[in-house]
Amino acid sequence: MNDTHATPHSPDHVIQMMTMAPSASADIFAIETRSISKRFGGVVALDNVSIQVRRGELLAICGENGAGKSTLVKILCGQHLEYEGEVLLQGQPLRFTGIKDAERAGIGIIHQELNLVENLSVAANVFLGREQSRYGFLDQASMNRQTTSLLRQLQCEISPSARVGTLRVGDQQLIEIAKAVGMGAEILIMDEPTSALTESEVTRLYRVIADLRRRGVTILYISHKMDEIFHLSDRVTVLRDGRYIDTVATAEVTPRKITQMMVGRDFGYQVPRDRIRSNDPAMPALLSVKNLWRAWPGHARKWRLQNISFDVYPGEIVGVAGLMGAGRTELFECLFGCCTEEFGGEVNLDGRPLRLGHSRDAIRQGISMVSEDRKRLGLFSNLNIRENVTIGSLQKLTKVGLVSLRQERTACQTMIERLRIKLAGQRFSVQSLSGGNQQKCLIGRSLLNHPKLLLLDDPTRGVDVGAKAEVYQLLNELAQRGISILMSSSELPELLINCDRILVLCEGRLTGHFTSEEATEQAIMEAATAINIEKP
């Protein structure tokens, strides 16, 4: 056994693997990790994770956002090369030198964001990086023939000469699968493969997966959708906070049990809730959203958001929960007028319809936003700290048409003191600050516009523990002053301790609405994974 496995990518071995029934798994696992840990700077993404994937089985890996699923996948497919612990393939410990190396060892990956060259043909994509040639010229005919036979094995009819860009996402995904199978992958890692598929494409994918399994391919299936996990998997491994929680046989558990394992994260914060809640039903709502929708051109689902209705009252903190791709950022973009796609619905601020053409309109009407991606959408790395804080409100800091340095300094200083930003001086580069202080600068920039409603999209992303507590304290103070806050977070406990009410999004729809008394992690997670909710 061991001798044959010493060369895992020999053709003999592939045949042997294919003829082997799934039940033949002994103690040697197709893929195994032993005490894997991975750190990004001070953040621990994976902590001592050991998983075992039996040969020929379909193991689902699930967990909340930030549980460590993606990091694990990236280690297994040779994208992250530096980590602690061991990866074993067919019982052999090894360390990949790169993605190519993992491919050669028989690991294929189907990314959530497909990795295809859109302007090339199907066959060219399937053979990308290992093109076949004859007398120094590409052997199109042979590659087309092999692609056709690969696709036929997957029972789908796609012309090998079609341009990939013209195909639908579901077909493109099958091409990725064909590419991996064509490379002789014995282990397929699928990272949330159904996130962009229509109902019928999902059914076809299920059929393809069943077919692959019949041929002995081991599948690692990353997902947080309960119906898929229960339809497909043999066993489920749950990760939380980068730690391994448990692995259970799917037949022996219920979806509720799995969500229970996903939630319950450690969270050592207590926020003093000393403000007086003012969401008195008699009071008029500050923001009122009715039937908001946002189109998604070119996607099977057609819309990013559908039928979203909610109110935000003055001085209230409302949380928006949802897993990756649920539409949190998309919702914020609509409300801030920086949405590039068509959207509509009735949005009122202070009883007046909100005009949303440009972010500038939103700011003038009293809405400010701190975006999710600090580096890409927030900071100006070429400007200093002072300039970064005042950039949104310079118009008010002028004297005879020129920017008044004195007024600017004062405005910046007010924010530094109010938000307790730690810095060496206003003149220093904004990149010299820690993540938490950069975030505070951006909040300060928003506050200088004196907003009535502050939109905070995942405000503690990439912020260290101490600064998180300060941000929470700050949110509390702002709400006390009567500013309404609509915040999203990838971390449920953060919403639970800060928010008066929590809205839950799942696939662009509002699937839950809880007051802080009703909200539990379990209830929110069930709404976010759409258990008990009918598919349209």
Next chain:
Amino acid sequence: MELVKKYVTEIVLILGIVVVFGTTAMFNDAYTERFFDNVTSLILRPASILGIFALGAAVVIIAGGIDLSSGSMIALSASIVCITTLVFCKLLQPDADDPTASVPIWVVGAAIAVTLFVALLIGSLHAWLITVVQLPPFVATLASLVGLRSLAIVMNKAVSKQLGAEAVIVNIQDSNYLLTSAPWWLPLAIFLTLAMLLWVILNFTVMGRHIYAMGGNEAAAKLSGIRTDRLKWFAYCFAALTASIAGILLASSGLSADPQSQGTGGELFAIAAAVIGGCSLSGGVGRVSGVVLGALFLRVVIDAVAKLITSGNSANYEGMIVGLLVVLAVAMNEVTSSTVGWRKQFFPGALGMVALLTIGLIVGAILAFSLTLSEQATNSWRIGLVAGIITSVVLALIKVLAYQLGKTKPAIQVKP
């Protein structure tokens, strides 16, 4: 010390100007004999005209865009100012043989106004193509680069045909036209005034700050409520306007408009001056002081080479000088801003070997060609060959040295 660090580009440029100027003065007698004439007519005047439209190029670059149209804009403006003058004069004196023999001052003013107005229209067109049609700035202004010059040629032919004889070159007879006899410092004064104006705009107005912000991170600027479309409108109009002023000045110095030759390659000289002056082509970085010195430095070097190459057409060498200076300036910037610094390996692998030989070949060729064209044309090919080989060998030594320095870093783990 902080100031030195901030203004390192300016300091290097001032030193460069002094050194190049001093060296040229030492080797060239004309400098010392007719010092004032040289400095004013060969350095300050052309440097000012270059600097004027380099300021425009710099604003666009700081705003995160690029304007390739300035050379053609110069040609078009020179043509428009001359052709409008011609038309006005013809209308005033339909029967005169030489209607432009004496141009009234209001005609001059009107012609300048028309030219600047057209420049604003062209700038607005660029802004529209970029913000509304959403063409990349490179493409939008490339269209103008090729289009405007040929438009100027056709316009000159058509209008001159209407007025009498068809011609591409439009001449003005009045030797006082457009203040041609004005003192040498007029372009310099315009240049410095524009530079001051731009300095105030960029450093002390809301719009200036917003331009830096947009150049640094356009998405974030939009989300901060900045109307980026208007900023681009300003930037491209300013660029077109400065190119137009340069065009008028060129027309005044030659008393003619020749769209086939005026301002050719101007766009690249302007971009080169901006880049040498410390503007980053990725946007958001650059200072007026740097651009002013960059233009001056570029001119001083071009003039020095013209002086040292005693025969042949010195203008033929300008392209090589500009190319070399731009590559050096950007490479310097790359080295000082990167984390690896001077340990960066410039000649890795096979491509490095080819690059190293190519540079040697270029150095040898330039030397051999220029020596052959000069009066001391002995052994020029041999000198070129030797110089080329020496260059390659020196670069090869640098390669080996950098490789040795790089080896001290531990290699990445491999599969056991």
